[in-house]
Amino acid sequence: MKTSWIDIYKKFGIFILLAAVFGFFAFAAPNFLSATNVINIIRQCSMFGIVVVGVSMVMIGGGMDLSVGAQMAVDGMLVGYMMVNLKMPIILACIITVAAGCILGAMNGIIAVKLHIAPIIVTLASMLILGGVAYLITGGYPITGMPKAFTPIGQGYVGVIPIPVIIFIIFIIFGWVVMNKTYLGRYIYGLGGNKEAARLAGINVDKLTVLVYTFCGFAASIAALIMVGRTNASQPGAGSSYSFDCMTAACLGGVSIYGGEGKVSGTVVGVLILGMLDNGLVLMSVNSNWQNVIKGLILLAAVAIDCYQGKQKKSA
Amino acid sequence: MSENVILSVKDIVKTYPGVVAIDHVSFDIREGEVHALIGENGAGKSTLIKTLSGAITPNSGTITINGKEYSSMTPKLAKELGIEVIYQEFTLVPGISAAENVFLGEKTSTGVFVNFKERERLTRELFAQLHVDIDASKPVRNLSPACQQIVEIAKAVSRNVKILIMDEPTAPLTVNDVDTLFEIIRNLKKKGVTIIFISHRLEELFIVADRVTVMRDGAYVGTENIADIDRQKLIAMMAGRELKESFPTRRTEIGGEVLRVENLTGNGDRDISFALHKGEILGFAGLVGAGRTELMRVIYGANTLESGKIFLDGKEVHIHSCGDAIKNGIGLIPEDRKNQGVFLRMSIAWNTVINNIRGYSNGVFVDRKKEKAAAEKYQKAFQIKTPTLDQKVGNLSGGNQQKVVLAKTLAANSRIIIFDEPTRGIDVAAKQEIYKLMNQLVSEGKSIIMVSSDMPELLGMSDRIVVIAEGVKTGEVEKQDFNQNYILDLASGGKMKGAI
Numbered sequence: 001m002k003t004s005w006i007d008i009y010k011k012f013g014i015f016i017l018l019a020a021v022f023g024f025f026a027f028a029a030p031n032f033l034s035a036t037n038v039i040n041i042i043r044q045c046s047m048f049g050i051v052v053v054g055v056s057m058v059m060i061g062g063g064m065d066l067s068v069g070a071q072m073a074v075d076g077m078l079v080g081y082m083m084v085n086l087k088m089p090i091i092l093a094c095i096i097t098v099a100a101g102c103i104l105g106a107m108n109g110i111i112a113v114k115l116h117i118a119p120i121i122v123t124l125a126s127m128l129i130l131g132g133v134a135y136l137i138t139g140g141y142p143i144t145g146m147p148k149a150f151t152p153i154g155q156g157y158v159g160v161i162p163i164p165v166i167i168f169i170i171f172i173i174f175g176w177v178v179m180n181k182t183y184l185g186r187y188i189y190g191l192g193g194n195k196e197a198a199r200l201a202g203i204n205v206d207k208l209t210v211l212v213y214t215f216c217g218f219a220a221s222i223a224a225l226i227m228v229g230r231t232n233a234s235q236p237g238a239g240s241s242y243s244f245d246c247m248t249a250a251c252l253g254g255v256s257i258y259g260g261e262g263k264v265s266g267t268v269v270g271v272l273i274l275g276m277l278d279n280g281l282v283l284m285s286v287n288s289n290w291q292n293v294i295k296g297l298i299l300l301a302a303v304a305i306d307c308y309q310g311k312q313k314k315s316a
Numbered sequence: 317m318s319e320n321v322i323l324s325v326k327d328i329v330k331t332y333p334g335v336v337a338i339d340h341v342s343f344d345i346r347e348g349e350v351h352a353l354i355g356e357n358g359a360g361k362s363t364l365i366k367t368l369s370g371a372i373t374p375n376s377g378t379i380t381i382n383g384k385e386y387s388s389m390t391p392k393l394a395k396e397l398g399i400e401v402i403y404q405e406f407t408l409v410p411g412i413s414a415a416e417n418v419f420l421g422e423k424t425s426t427g428v429f430v431n432f433k434e435r436e437r438l439t440r441e442l443f444a445q446l447h448v449d450i451d452a453s454k455p456v457r458n459l460s461p462a463c464q465q466i467v468e469i470a471k472a473v474s475r476n477v478k479i480l481i482m483d484e485p486t487a488p489l490t491v492n493d494v495d496t497l498f499e500i501i502r503n504l505k506k507k508g509v510t511i512i513f514i515s516h517r518l519e520e521l522f523i524v525a526d527r528v529t530v531m532r533d534g535a536y537v538g539t540e541n542i543a544d545i546d547r548q549k550l551i552a553m554m555a556g557r558e559l560k561e562s563f564p565t566r567r568t569e570i571g572g573e574v575l576r577v578e579n580l581t582g583n584g585d586r587d588i589s590f591a592l593h594k595g596e597i598l599g600f601a602g603l604v605g606a607g608r609t610e611l612m613r614v615i616y617g618a619n620t621l622e623s624g625k626i627f628l629d630g631k632e633v634h635i636h637s638c639g640d641a642i643k644n645g646i647g648l649i650p651e652d653r654k655n656q657g658v659f660l661r662m663s664i665a666w667n668t669v670i671n672n673i674r675g676y677s678n679g680v681f682v683d684r685k686k687e688k689a690a691a692e693k694y695q696k697a698f699q700i701k702t703p704t705l706d707q708k709v710g711n712l713s714g715g716n717q718q719k720v721v722l723a724k725t726l727a728a729n730s731r732i733i734i735f736d737e738p739t740r741g742i743d744v745a746a747k748q749e750i751y752k753l754m755n756q757l758v759s760e761g762k763s764i765i766m767v768s769s770d771m772p773e774l775l776g777m778s779d780r781i782v783v784i785a786e787g788v789k790t791g792e793v794e795k796q797d798f799n800q801n802y803i804l805d806l807a808s809g810g811k812m813k814g815a816i
Binding site: 181182183184185186187189190193194196197198199200201202203204260261 | 677
């Protein structure tokens with residue numbers, strides 16, 4: 001079959017959508033194009049985008065992670081508690097938090113692999129558990145007053161570029177290199193594309209699954225550090241909408257919900273689209289409930305295209 | 317069989333972008349006949365039956381059924397006219413009983429509740445009509461492919477089928493199961509059901525078919541009475557050239573022992589021992605479900621070895637994963653090519669190197685040049701027909717996909733290659749190519765284990781045949797003693813149990 005419009009859309013559609021959203025807000029939203037606002041959008045995107053890189057790797061590998069938001073809340077509470085309540089050194093607190101993040105991610109993978117439970121169920125359960133744990137740490141109270149030396153991770157700049165943006169760019173490059181240049185990336189696409197074929201190709205699918213979820217947990221913990229640094233507080237309810245926003249961005253960016261397909265570049269565009277929507281709709285003073293309606297419709301459209309293509313393939 | 321034409325297609329054309337799948341095909345089906353539809357892969361047989369079932373709409377042409385002309389079918393209309401299709405992939409629900417499957421979506425009793433007892437009774441009646449003995453209350457998941465197929469047939473019969481269309485019904489069956497199926501076909505024919513079936517196994521046509529229609533490259537080639545034609549002529553019609561279907565001869569020195577399996581138990585097999593020599597093709601015969609695939613999966617590390625030993629070149633090896641097997645030079649060409657053998661959404665080059673991707677990497681980075689070189693090498697060696705190596709494997713024909721699986725295995729430096737049903741679902745010409753490749757491999761000093769349910773293939777290609785029945789080895793036959801009946805006898809455990 002020759003390239004049909006759906007293939008063309010699959011290739012460029014996300015960029016068309018990005019341009020359309022950008023064009024719309026540039027025209028309709030006041031101050032959308034101002035330098036401070038552009039920097040602001042990119043900074044808002046960064047924390048979120050870091051998690052999306054992790055989530056999209058999980059999804060390309062045929063998994064799903066609904067628990068990233070709750071993981072971030074726990075990671076954030078943990079780092080705040082250690083620095084403020086326990087007065088631990090910043091570096092040590094950060095290292096422990098990142099290690100804890102990796103462990104939380106790994107747990108998702110290990111449970112999915114060992115107990116043969118579908119990832120959506122495992123991470124749904126861990127979303128509930130960790131969501132509760134985040135509140136249990138302080139009994140629901142936020143932790144405020146982070147050490148001065150800590151906040152730059154969320155608020156600082158190198159030159160004109162915010163530090164979170166730099167970290168996001170490092171994640172993008174790392175994700176792109178892993179997925180496109182290394183054999184590990186091949187393994188992840190293989191795992192998501194066809195797990196049994198991957199196993200017969202000599203890939204240790206269980207270990208790889210755990211590794212991918214671990215990386216996702218790692219990404220969530222880094223994002224949690226940025227979140228706490230930026231707001232100067234650990235909120236137990238923070239990040240609760242992240243899991244679904246991350247999936248929205250990944251699906252928008254062309255990651256197949258069935259695994260095996262998707263590109264890091266696409267998910268970055270997905271992140272930018274959601275970031276611009278969040279920002280632009282606020283500038284236009286659109287009611288926040290309407291924002292959700294619009295995000296939902298856009299996700300629906302993205303998944304519809306994913307499914308439509310699947311149908312095309314079957315009949316061909 | 318009467319001379320009454322029950323179904324006729326006229327000038328049917330179906331095009332997909334860039335491809336003419338069916339090109340002005342016309343032919344008649346007579347009432348109550350068994351009509352075989354043959355042709356190489358991609359000849360348009362499946363597309364044609366999909367137009368009959370209403371699954372696809374042709375661009376032009378007409379379908380006439382019982383004298384009434386239609387420009388296209390819909391699934392509903394086809395059902396009303398008594399056309400039922402059994403596709404290669406069964407449309408059964410695995411978790412529910414045979415009886416529930418037969419009457420799925422039908423009302424068998426009044427009221428809102430399902431009367432399971434009644435359904436089971438009706439299903440048992442249907443099975444009795446077909447002269448088979450299957451437990452109607454058993455979940456379909458626990459039935460063999462042969463029994464599942466019979467459930468499909470029973471489903472069609474329950475809906476008062478007039479024209480039953482079967483797409484390669486014998487492909488998943490063993491010799492004994494095929495006999496049962498043919499018995500059923502004959503029974504249905506006696507009841508006046510018209511049967512159209514697609515097959516790749518030519519010998520079957522001579523047993524069960526009345527007439528045969530040959531298609532090639534989407535076009536109609538001809539319809540013949542089976543009594544008036546022989547195998548060679550059919551092959552010539554299919555291929556459009558005189559193609560001698562035979563097994564290429566080889567002269568290979570059989571060397572020392574490379575693989576020895578001692579008292580292997582695991583994955584349903586018990587206490588199996590055998591040896592494989594350098595340059596040898598060792599055939600494995602048995603009924604479907606006898607445990608041959610299961611045995612190969614244990615050797616390949618895909619399932620757990622419970623007890624027993626595996627030796628390579630006289631040294632014991634411990635294979636705990638497929639990765640271990642690959643490192644030890646063992647390759648598996650799985651039975652289920654599409655689901656286990658290849659990554660359909662990935663390119664040829666991607667697939668070629670995946671089994672040994674680290675061998676094609678510098679550190680963690682994949683070496684694209686090495687990858688390309690390997691893919692080109694195997695594409696050339698195996699004549700994989702594709703415009704580019706970036707083509708997705710899902711877009712290749714079955715034969716070419718099989719070559720990719722072989723390339724993938726060899727690119728990982730395998731010296732012992734296990735072929736599980738190497739030519740299933742592959743057309744005649746591509747089969748020959750696979751046989752030649754197998755011969756070439758053994759002449760290069762590699763060793764082959766071939767699991768096959770195709771008896772001529774086993775007899776024609778193997779140097780020795782091991783027979784497995786119900787998880788145990790029941791015999792080993794040397795080339796000079798090859799005899800179809802003897803091997804069949806061993807395969808059914810020597811007891812000649814019922815067909816199913």
